[in-house]
Amino acid sequence: MRRPLRRATAAIRTAFEATAPPEEFGPSRLVKRLEEVLETPRDQWPPSALRALWEPLRDAAPHRLKSQRHESRWLNLAGFCLRPGTGFPLDETRMSIGVVMHADQAKKVGLPPEQMLPWAIERCPAVKERMAAAVYPDSSTGYHVLADFSYRCSPYAGPGYFLVGDAAVFVDPIFSTGVCMGMMSATEAARGISALLRGTSSPEKVRRRYIRFVGGSSSALFGLIDRYYRHSFRELFLSGAGPLQVYEATLALLAGYVFPRPPFAVRWRVKLLDFFAFINRFVPLAKRREHFSLLE
Numbered sequence: 001m002r003r004p005l006r007r008a009t010a011a012i013r014t015a016f017e018a019t020a021p022p023e024e025f026g027p028s029r030l031v032k033r034l035e036e037v038l039e040t041p042r043d044q045w046p047p048s049a050l051r052a053l054w055e056p057l058r059d060a061a062p063h064r065l066k067s068q069r070h071e072s073r074w075l076n077l078a079g080f081c082l083r084p085g086t087g088f089p090l091d092e093t094r095m096s097i098g099v100v101m102h103a104d105q106a107k108k109v110g111l112p113p114e115q116m117l118p119w120a121i122e123r124c125p126a127v128k129e130r131m132a133a134a135v136y137p138d139s140s141t142g143y144h145v146l147a148d149f150s151y152r153c154s155p156y157a158g159p160g161y162f163l164v165g166d167a168a169v170f171v172d173p174i175f176s177t178g179v180c181m182g183m184m185s186a187t188e189a190a191r192g193i194s195a196l197l198r199g200t201s202s203p204e205k206v207r208r209r210y211i212r213f214v215g216g217s218s219s220a221l222f223g224l225i226d227r228y229y230r231h232s233f234r235e236l237f238l239s240g241a242g243p244l245q246v247y248e249a250t251l252a253l254l255a256g257y258v259f260p261r262p263p264f265a266v267r268w269r270v271k272l273l274d275f276f277a278f279i280n281r282f283v284p285l286a287k288r289r290e291h292f293s294l295l296e
């Protein structure tokens with residue numbers, strides 16, 4: 001896969017960075033072109049390839065503003081490469097796997113923590129099938145149980161400290177936002193410290209700005225994750241379409257348009273999508289998907 005991946009990377013660069021590439025190599029045909037060079041239809045691209053394709057895409061981010069076609073292809077492909085629901089292998093034989101539940105629901109199951117993961121897998125046919133030949137780790141050492149999987153440790157700054165990365169917030173990694181949050185909060189803390197050292201701002205101002213930065217950006221991501229766990233919203237989100245670019249607005253959040261807070265154009269579209277999700281509960285606006293619960 002290494003050589004095809006190199007060619008795929010080159011195809012992404014050409015589509016976004018070249019000045020006026022022929023139609024064949026431009027953004028409109030990019031997904032087809034990637035299918036050709038990877039010799040695999042896009043719904044079969046493995047997680048390792050998806051994550052590898054994200055890197056040149058991320059680097060091409062500034063070029064997406066060249067035209068609406070560039071922007072919509074970029075957002076669409078970014079969402080596809082970063083989409084949740086695929087496992088990522090640690091190496092050729094091991095994979096990290098877990099289950100996230102609300103604490104009150106986990107209590108209802110009434111099993112000891114180390115039995116929760118096998119219990120959940122047993123009740124989830126798609127995962128059970130993929131795990132059929134798996135060897136599980138030693139039950140006393142192989143499982144990590146965490147309460148508070150997502151958390152906020154506010155205030156994020158105070159006299160003598162800035163909390164960055166996971167020390168400030170931990171956002172459920174379903175959308176892979178943690179490293180981005182970590183880097184952006186570190187950059188913002190460094191900017192504030194530099195302003196303090198140069199004497200161009202006061203500690204109160206720097207702290208206030210930092211707290212707003214971490215709070216505003218993480219709230220947008222928490223909000224999206226909260227929505228994703230609601231069936232009606234998920235049906236709309238997974239349909240990958242919607243009027244007035246509401247779907248693109250969710251991708252914009254995932255693509256990092258949250259610092260220091262999402263722009264108005266994204267915020268109202270996400271609110272509109274909430275409204276559609278409400279309607280979709282009663283009148284189908286997207287393909288119905290079977291409701292699935294581990295507890296039933």
Ligand SMILES: Cc1cc2nc3c(=O)[nH]c(=O)nc-3n(C[C@H](O)[C@H](O)[C@H](O)COP(=O)(O)OP(=O)(O)OC[C@H]3O[C@@H](n4cnc5c(N)ncnc54)[C@H](O)[C@@H]3O)c2cc1C
Pocket residue numbers: 164165166167173175176177178179180182
């Ligand atoms: C299951 C899971 C899957 C995830 N998937 C993704 C993903 O796909 N994409 C994504 O972007 N993010 C993901 N994340 C989130 C991401 O890993 C974190 O948000 C990110 O690593 C946070 O970086 P950090 O530097 O703040 O903290 P860390 O990466 O935790 O770094 C903190 C470091 O400090 C060290 N340390 C702790 N205490 C001390 C001490 N007293 N002295 C010295 N060193 C110390 C620790 O050993 C650690 O190396 C995932 C997280 C989990 C749990």
